[in-house]
Amino acid sequence: MSDDKKRIQELRGKIRRHNHAYYVEDNPEISDYEYDKLMQELIDLEEKHPELVTPDSPTQRVGGKPLDKFEKVDHDTPMLSLGNVFSEEEIRDFAGKIKKMGYNPKFVTEYKIDGLSVSLVYEDGYLSRAATRGDGETGEDITANVKGIYTLPLSIPYKEHLEVRGEIFMSKASFRKLNEQRLEKGEEAFKNPRNAAAGSVRQLDPEVVRKRNLDIFIYFLMDRDMVDTHYESLEKVKEWGFPVNEDIRLCGNVDEVIEFVREATTKRPDLPYEIDGVVIKVNTFDLYEKIGYTAKYPKWATAYKFPAEEVVTILKDIRFQIGRTGVVKPVAELEPITVAGTTVSRATLHNEDYCKKKDIHVGDYVVIRKAGDVIPEVIKTLPEKRPDDAQPFEMIDECPSCGTGLVRKEGEADYYCPNPDCESRKIEGLIHFVSRDAYNIDGLGERIITEFYNDGVLKRIPDIFRLGDHVSKLVEKEGFGAKSIENLLSAIEDSKDRELDKLIFGLGIRHVGSKVAKILANEFKTIDNLMDADKEELTSIDTIGEKIADSIIAYFNDDGHVAMIDELKELGLNMKQKTHIQKSGAFEGKTVVITGSLPSYTRKEAKALVEQQGGNVTSSVSKNTDFLIVGENPGSKLDKAKSLDIPIKDEEAFKTMIKEES
Numbered sequence: 193m194s195d196d197k198k199r200i201q202e203l204r205g206k207i208r209r210h211n212h213a214y215y216v217e218d219n220p221e222i223s224d225y226e227y228d229k230l231m232q233e234l235i236d237l238e239e240k241h242p243e244l245v246t247p248d249s250p251t252q253r254v255g256g257k258p259l260d261k262f263e264k265v266d267h268d269t270p271m272l273s274l275g276n277v278f279s280e281e282e283i284r285d286f287a288g289k290i291k292k293m294g295y296n297p298k299f300v301t302e303y304k305i306d307g308l309s310v311s312l313v314y315e316d317g318y319l320s321r322a323a324t325r326g327d328g329e330t331g332e333d334i335t336a337n338v339k340g341i342y343t344l345p346l347s348i349p350y351k352e353h354l355e356v357r358g359e360i361f362m363s364k365a366s367f368r369k370l371n372e373q374r375l376e377k378g379e380e381a382f383k384n385p386r387n388a389a390a391g392s393v394r395q396l397d398p399e400v401v402r403k404r405n406l407d408i409f410i411y412f413l414m415d416r417d418m419v420d421t422h423y424e425s426l427e428k429v430k431e432w433g434f435p436v437n438e439d440i441r442l443c444g445n446v447d448e449v450i451e452f453v454r455e456a457t458t459k460r461p462d463l464p465y466e467i468d469g470v471v472i473k474v475n476t477f478d479l480y481e482k483i484g485y486t487a488k489y490p491k492w493a494t495a496y497k498f499p500a501e502e503v504v505t506i507l508k509d510i511r512f513q514i515g516r517t518g519v520v521k522p523v524a525e526l527e528p529i530t531v532a533g534t535t536v537s538r539a540t541l542h543n544e545d546y547c548k549k550k551d552i553h554v555g556d557y558v559v560i561r562k563a564g565d566v567i568p569e570v571i572k573t574l575p576e577k578r579p580d581d582a583q584p585f586e587m588i589d590e591c592p593s594c595g596t597g598l599v600r601k602e603g604e605a606d607y608y609c610p611n612p613d614c615e616s617r618k619i620e621g622l623i624h625f626v627s628r629d630a631y632n633i634d635g636l637g638e639r640i641i642t643e644f645y646n647d648g649v650l651k652r653i654p655d656i657f658r659l660g661d662h663v664s665k666l667v668e669k670e671g672f673g674a675k676s677i678e679n680l681l682s683a684i685e686d687s688k689d690r691e692l693d694k695l696i697f698g699l700g701i702r703h704v705g706s707k708v709a710k711i712l713a714n715e716f717k718t719i720d721n722l723m724d725a726d727k728e729e730l731t732s733i734d735t736i737g738e739k740i741a742d743s744i745i746a747y748f749n750d751d752g753h754v755a756m757i758d759e760l761k762e763l764g765l766n767m768k769q770k771t772h773i774q775k776s777g778a779f780e781g782k783t784v785v786i787t788g789s790l791p792s793y794t795r796k797e798a799k800a801l802v803e804q805q806g807g808n809v810t811s812s813v814s815k816n817t818d819f820l821i822v823g824e825n826p827g828s829k830l831d832k833a834k835s836l837d838i839p840i841k842d843e844e845a846f847k848t849m850i851k852e853e854s
């Protein structure tokens with residue numbers, strides 16, 4: 193071995209040790225100056241011998257080039273979130289439901305770390321991709337940023353394709369330090385460690401992120417062939433060098449779960465990082481599929497949330513806010529106050545009935561509650577402290593934006609502005625269209641949309657796709673440089689390919705939320721079919737009742753809406769649901785696992801094909817697996833499938849199955 197090669201290895205070992213001492217043990221052994229010297233020597237040697245650079249060299253954590261934007265990436269398996277429980281009684285209910293299904297599992301309890309979730313993929317033992325959760329199906333590639341988290345290994349001893357998931361967070365100490373520095377520089381302080389962590393991860397310059405001192409805990413192994421239980425999987429990932437939280441417990445029954453929750457409540461203030469609850473997971477993997485999922489969450493896990501913080505402040509005024517569907521919501525303007533780590537100056541008052549029932553007066557002392565991301569709400573007023581000049585709540589009868597008379601339908605709690613041309617409604621409609629669960633266009637936020645609307649370049653949804661015609665006007669905008677315009681226009685162009693359900697949801701049809709939009713897209717396949725559907729056809733679908741059906745029909749009976757859809761078609765927007773689940777496909781109702789690389793398909797393509805034909809692709813082999821599709825260099829999944837007698841299909845057999853269907 194050459195001297196340089198030897199020295200490179202020696203330096204890497206030393207630097208890794210010092211990184212560990214500094215970031216993990218919080219006990220640096222050498223000065224920054226000495227550390228920088230070692231690092232510089234390694235950088236110089238690697239520059240001299242680029243062939244010796246490895247993806248896990250400590251140099252790969254530093255000096256990442258700033259990005260123009262984050263690339264979107266599809267998750268192999270959707271990143272689900274969890275249902276919530278708020279009391280010991282609800283924890284017992286959660287366990288009780290599982291017991292009713294005939295299971296009596298052990299549970300693993302873990303802190304619910306207050307940060308942001310991340311998916312990490314390792315190939316050949318090296319970190320190959322880190323992605324944010326995004327909407328659960330598509331996230332953003334933040335690999336370069338994640339390399340700057342020193343507690344995360346860049347390489348692991350396990351050499352097969354591997355995905356783990358975890359939470360990126362900022363410790364309370366780093367958060368305090370960062371805010372001190374920001375205030376010194378005249379920058380705005382972050383509101384809480386979670387915002388600081390999320391804001392940091394969204395930085396385009398990895399060098400900025402690296403200096404933010406983020407941390408991570410891994411809480412989930414996605415490839416589960418080598419272990420049978422969640423607890424063992426966490427031990428496994430710990431063995432491979434991943435940071436796993438220390439306070440994780442295997443509980444034999446629900447009483448032990450509750451004991452852990454009580455302990456967590458006591459320990460919470462003294463922990464070096466923020467937690468907002470306890471996550472409770474069934475231990476045995478085999479039970480995951482058996483216990484199953486609701487539309488949104490697994491039923492084998494839940495999150496206990498600590499009680500929301502409540503504070504008292506003064507309700508100074510009541511404003512009325514108009515939503516995209518015209519719904520008018522009373523909003524309390526408050527004397528600003530800090531609650532659950534953020535300053536709150538507004539809180540929802542829900543609707544007229546709520547305000548009357550709670551006897552809300554302008555001028556009252558009110559109790560405000562806020563839990564995590566939840567919109568703060570006024571939960572009660574303190575009449576004993578009411579000043580003499582307090583004014584009782586009064587509902588308005590005209591739209592504050594356009595003056596049209598407000599309407600309240602029978603059986604509904606909300607008033608709404610029936611004027612489709614109401615400016616506030618239109619702006620809210622545009623904001624909704626580009627929002628994350630709809631067309632998800634980066635760079636078009638609330639402020640920009642309002643400005644573009646007032647400038648006249650963005651009045652209706654189709655105008656979004658014509659923004660390219662107004663570049664000179666956009667350039668005049670403060671804070672809108674050539675680069676951000678280029679990014680915006682390319683985000684808009686990319687969005688044209690979104691699935692039909694995103695379009696349907698984005699249109700903002702009353703009562704059509706993202707779940708209903710998915711059902712409609714799957715059922716009707718194209719926008720034209722949906723537009724032609726009559727009430728009978730609509731209500732024959734599960735979960736589509738009369739109220740939704742009437743609303744859809746009314747929407748498409750409006751010539752303006754039909755004309756708008758035509759324009760969107762001409763502008764090149766996708767109008768079809770591409771990954772539709774066919775009835776009676778070759779994989780109908782089957783659970784399929786794919787392993788190894790298939791010569792003719794990417795993993796994503798193979799997965800889409802299985803799904804199109806009614807199958808479900810999961811990441812690990814179990815007794816519930818119906819087929820294993822095997823490509824080149826299969827891993828331990830093949831052995832496991834063989835031991836369980838699961839039918840195995842090579843690529844040729846897979847192709848035949850697909851062809852027979854199409």
Ligand code: IVH
Binds near residue numbers: 303304
């Ligand atoms: S497990 C399907 N474990 O809480 C299970 N999540 O509401 C997925 N989180 O999106 C999550 N600590 O961002 C899990 N120990 C933990 C967690 C945890 C924090 C976050 C995570 C997730 C959200 C669920």
